[in-house]
Amino acid sequence: MSYALKTTRPLVNVLRMTDSEKLPGMGFIYGSMDNAKEEIAANLGNEEGAYKEIWKIIDDKREFQLHRxxxxxxxxxxxxxxxxxxxxxxxxxxxxxxxxxxxLIPNEEDKL
Structure with missing residues (x-):
């Protein structure tokens, strides 16, 4: 139970933030996912073996859905x-x- 809480709480916080009406999610989700991964690692004592598999799942999903x-x-x-x-x-x-x-700025002369 402790392991489940330590690994899912940071992700649930990101999901709640993106569904919030207080902050627009677009500007925050990329950085918040990085912060959530770091929080998971810290929750598991920064032992790579403990969080490596979860990070891989997050990265796989992120690459497919969020990394734009x-x-x-x-x-x-x-x-x-x-x-x-x-x-x-x-x-x-x-x-x-x-x-x-x-x-946003397709014309070369407008870029200056």
Whole structure:
């Protein structure tokens, strides 16, 4: 029972946040999923063997359903995440931002 609570509570918190009327979920879900994974690891004593399988399930689902360029751009532009020490600047996030910018500003001369 303890294991189930330690591993699902962070994910339920993300789900509740995305269903909230207080915050728009788009700008928060990418970073919140990363935070939930870290919380799961901490809840399980940061022992990779204890959380590795759960992280894989999360990553598989995230890759299929949540990992989109717009999600990455929303994360990158969200000030709540941008000023944290844990802010991620992985290449995939920057690519997501650039792809969205290309769609918003398709003309080269407008980019200057």
């Amino acid at each position: 360029h717009l999600q990455a751009a929303a994360y990158y532009l969200n000030p709540r995440f941008q000023y944290l020490d844990s802010f991620s600047t992985h290449r995939e996030i920057k690519i997501g931002l650039m792809v969205c910018m290309e769609k």
